[in-house]
Amino acid sequence: MRTYHALPVTLLAALALTACQNGTGTKDEGAAHPDPASATVTATHPAEDGGSGKGTGGATGTQGTSGATGTQGGTDTSGATGTQPAKGDKSATGDKAAKDTTAPRVSCNGSNTTVTAQPVRRPLNHMLLTVKNTGSKLCDLTYYPVLRFDEMQWVPRPIEDSKPQAVTTLAPGESGYAGVSLSAADGSGEWGTTGHKLTVGFQGRTPNSDGGPSALPALPAKGVYYDSTLTVTYWLRDMDDALTY
Helix, strand or coil: CCCCCCCCHHHHHHHHHHHHHCCCCCCHHHHHCCCHHHHHHHHHHHHHHHCCCCCCHHHHHHHHHHHHHHHHHHHHHHHHHHHCCCCCCHHHHHHHHHHCCCCCEEECCCCCEEEEEEEECCCCCEEEEEEEECCCCEEEECCCCEEEECCCCCCCEECHHHCCCCCEEECCCCEEEEEEECCCCCCCCCCCEEECCEEEECECCCCCCECCCCECCCCCCCCEEECCCCEECCCECCHHHHCCC
């Protein structure tokens, strides 16, 4: 007959502890260690909700990177806009052309331009001359146009107040202007007559010198009335300026 002896209480406690460590006991102790996945979600939520950087260090770092990327994108767009030249701006082209001292330059005249003469309603008794550079080089409109209606034997005076600070230079495709005051609005002019043919002469590099072939712009069929007060502006870049005298 075998004899069984009771195990000491301390030994039973040791066996119970061993069983828990081998996975055969309860797992209550596991609740004290949070699941890594749930910990990550908990750290991310504060940054998503407020974006104020009050979350954990990892969440704040992510938010900061995203914000920096957005700011950089805005800067790039603004920079591109600021440096983009305005396309089709003729005045800007003319200014650049005028400053380009290395480009070949010639005098504007009847051989490299087209000239039109158009009476306008405002100001009263005025006509606008338009010269367009049809050549391939820069051309200079020097001084003022020399006008001659039909067989006129005198030269109209220039309006000195219209003299520009610099020579009007035209790049290919650009236009210059001159305003013509045909007659006195109060009727004080003399020798009033109607012209049916107009010759526009061009000056060279010195006053009253020959600037090359003249132009013969067409006039309205009824002609253009003028008198002894006939005057003309200097060549100007802006059409509105040419019609202010």
